[in-house]
Amino acid sequence: MRQRKRFIAGASCPECKAMDTMMLYKEHDVEKVECVQCGHKMTQPEQAVQASTRQFEQVIGVFKPGD
Numbered sequence: 785m786r787q788r789k790r791f792i793a794g795a796s797c798p799e800c801k802a803m804d805t806m807m808l809y810k811e812h813d814v815e816k817v818e819c820v821q822c823g824h825k826m827t828q829p830e831q832a833v834q835a836s837t838r839q840f841e842q843v844i845g846v847f848k849p850g851d
Contacts, residue, residue, distance in 0.1 A: 800819060814828055
């Protein structure tokens, strides 16, 4: 399966300071940003990943319109 990558307009790399070279993509449901100029990578902190998932989420029922 092909990985979808998007560029972030107006973003500059914190490492090489190049403008419009930051690429955003998801890997194993974790957002990652990479500079195509110098290869600098950043990932979402583990705390942010844990905070975005619901610990005790349960499905009670599924609503189907027309039933």
